[in-house]
Amino acid sequence: xxLKSLPEDFEVxxxxxxxxxxxxxxxxxLTKRSLGTPEAITAICHRWNFPRKVISYGGLKDKHAVTxxxxxxxxxxxxxxxxxxxxxxxxGQASRPFEPHDIAANRFHIVMRNLTAAAAQRILSCRESLExxxxxxxxxxxxxxxxxxxGEFIAQPWCQGNYERALWLAxxxxxxxxxxxxxxxxxxxxHFWGDWVACKNALRKSSARSxxxxxxxxxxxxxxxxxxxxxxxxxxxxxxxxxxxxNRCLAATLQQHVSPEHCFPVSxxxxxxxxFTELSDTANEELSNLQLPLPSARLHLEPGPxxxxxxxxxxxxxxxxxxxxxxxxxDSFFSKGERQAVxxxxxxxxxxxxxxDQNEGRQRxxxxxxxxxxxxxxxxxxxxxxxx
Numbered sequence: 001x002x003l004k005s006l007p008e009d010f011e012v013x014x015x016x017x018x019x020x021x022x023x024x025x026x027x028x029x030l031t032k033r034s035l036g037t038p039e040a041i042t043a044i045c046h047r048w049n050f051p052r053k054v055i056s057y058g059g060l061k062d063k064h065a066v067t068x069x070x071x072x073x074x075x076x077x078x079x080x081x082x083x084x085x086x087x088x089x090x091x092g093q094a095s096r097p098f099e100p101h102d103i104a105a106n107r108f109h110i111v112m113r114n115l116t117a118a119a120a121q122r123i124l125s126c127r128e129s130l131e132x133x134x135x136x137x138x139x140x141x142x143x144x145x146x147x148x149x150x151g152e153f154i155a156q157p158w159c160q161g162n163y164e165r166a167l168w169l170a171x172x173x174x175x176x177x178x179x180x181x182x183x184x185x186x187x188x189x190x191h192f193w194g195d196w197v198a199c200k201n202a203l204r205k206s207s208a209r210s211x212x213x214x215x216x217x218x219x220x221x222x223x224x225x226x227x228x229x230x231x232x233x234x235x236x237x238x239x240x241x242x243x244x245x246x247n248r249c250l251a252a253t254l255q256q257h258v259s260p261e262h263c264f265p266v267s268x269x270x271x272x273x274x275x276f277t278e279l280s281d282t283a284n285e286e287l288s289n290l291q292l293p294l295p296s297a298r299l300h301l302e303p304g305p306x307x308x309x310x311x312x313x314x315x316x317x318x319x320x321x322x323x324x325x326x327x328x329x330x331d332s333f334f335s336k337g338e339r340q341a342v343x344x345x346x347x348x349x350x351x352x353x354x355x356x357d358q359n360e361g362r363q364r365x366x367x368x369x370x371x372x373x374x375x376x377x378x379x380x381x382x383x384x385x386x387x388x
Contacts, residue, residue: 001385002114003378005358007034009111010065012377014058015370018070018102023095025056026076029068032086036063038232040086044073047081052232056097059373062142072098103373105346110367110377112385113356120353120363123384127350133279134288134344135383136250139243140376141269146233146240148173151270155241158326159319163222168193170229170237171208227329234332242334244270245295245324248313250341253292257283264387275383290341296334297325345369345380 004010020027032040037060045052054074061067072094081088112123146154150173157165172189175182185208192199196215203209211225218224226234251273254263263274279287293299293306295314299321301307310321326332349368356364371377 001112001119001381002359003110003112003381004062004064005113006111007064007066009113010062010377011109012061012065012067012069013107014061014069014103015105015107016058016070016098016102017104018094018098020092020094022093024075025072025094025097026074026078027091027094027098028071028073028076029089029091030057030071030086031066031068031089032061033066034064035085037061037067037069039063041071043083043086044071044081044088047083048073048077050076052230056099058098058100058103060142070098070102100373105370105372106375106377107370108368108377110381111364112367112381113362113364114359115353115356115363115365117353117363119385120365123365124350124353126384127348129278130380130383131344131348133276133284134342135379136254136273136275137340137343137375138247138250138268138273138379140378140382142376142378143243144240144269145177146175146237147269148175153241153244154237155326156317156319158226158237159241159324161327163226167211167222167226170226170233171211223328231331238326238332238334242294242296242324245310245313245317246292246339247271247273249292249295249309252309252313253290253341254287257287266382266386275387277387287342288344291338292341293338294335295321295324296336297322298334298336339374340372343371343375345371 018027030040037057041052041055041057044050044055050073055071057069057071059069061069071088074097078090080090148169150169152169154166154169157169172186172193174186178186185203185206188202189199189208189212192202196212196219200209200212200216203212211228214225214228247268248271251271254274254276258274258276258279262277262279264277265272266275295310301310301321307321314321314324324334347368347370351366353363353365356362367380369380
């Protein structure tokens with residue numbers, strides 16, 4: 001199976017009842033193609049000369065896709081903006097910024113390609129069980145793009161107070177997503193790590209070079225150097241670590257609720273986790289109503305099974321729940337809230353398979369459905385394609 005062969009094969013649209021009630025915030029619809037949300041926001045900042053802090057949006061949308069999402073800009077211009085890979089269409093004015101909780105759901109249109117006729121029919125046969133039982137609401141691989149070759153989360157040593165290690169992971173560790181210039185820059189930083197003068201002289205002008213310049217004058221102040229990195233990037237690093245821990249808590253929960261004969265393993269970027277083909281009536285009801293809290297020191301759990309679960313998952317990482325926080329800088333912290341354990345796609349449509357115009361002799365299958373905010377459509381695809 002091939003996914004995202006073309007950007008148009010994966011379309012996402014934010015659904016929201018965000019009130020345009022007048023006010024200082026200009027509201028826009030951002031439509032982008034083959035471009036990440038942060039890159040689009042950076043381009044908007046440069047074009048209109050706005051600081052990043054005045055721009056707000058609900059979530060990060062897939063890069064390799066066609067996506068539509070809401071954006072607000074404090075005192076933004078009441079006009080449209082168009083570049084090669086994205087457009088910003090003015091919608092009206094609001095009294096407050098658009099935030100993640102303003103996303104009601106996301107609508108997906110997905111084309112799965114390069115399927116054999118048998119594989120296409122097997123996927124179509126899963127519709128009833130998918131609607132009845134749903135899928136585990138794991139964070140999928142897109143959430144973990146900041147994870148480098150070591151597999152170590154930047155936030156882990158950060159929580160443990162090892163600021164030098166956290167900084168090294170952030171600006172020096174190789175990452176499969178690195179562009180050529182970033183890859184070369186990181187190699188220089190690794191080579192000269194600790195010799196800050198030589199490192200600075202070998203680097204071109206960049207944000208990483210600014211960090212090294214600070215270390216030239218303050219060679220041991222890794223904590224403050226880490227704080228110089230963009231706040232939105234630091235938030236992503238915390239979110240990635242928190243999401244992986246939550247995934248592991250969900251995996252352990254499913255193992256307690258689902259019969260082994262109805263489980264099958266799926267490899268995510270950070271771990272192998274259980275999926276299910278069906279659930280007992282009791283498990284279906286319990287899991288459909290279960291929400292697991294996002295792990296952090298801000299989560300004050302009473303002694304009991306849930307606290308034991310979180311501590312058991314965190315123990316191999318050398319952390320306790322009370323230690324899942326960062327002491328510095330104060331503008332960075334783990335999110336607080338709950339997440340559904342299992343999600344069921346709404347308004348699911350599976351179009352009859354037809355000939356794949358991109359792969360001769362193969363079939364394509366189109367899916368349409370709606371998921372609650374924060375849920376990953378690729379988890380639905382994995383449920384349909386990776387079971388034994």
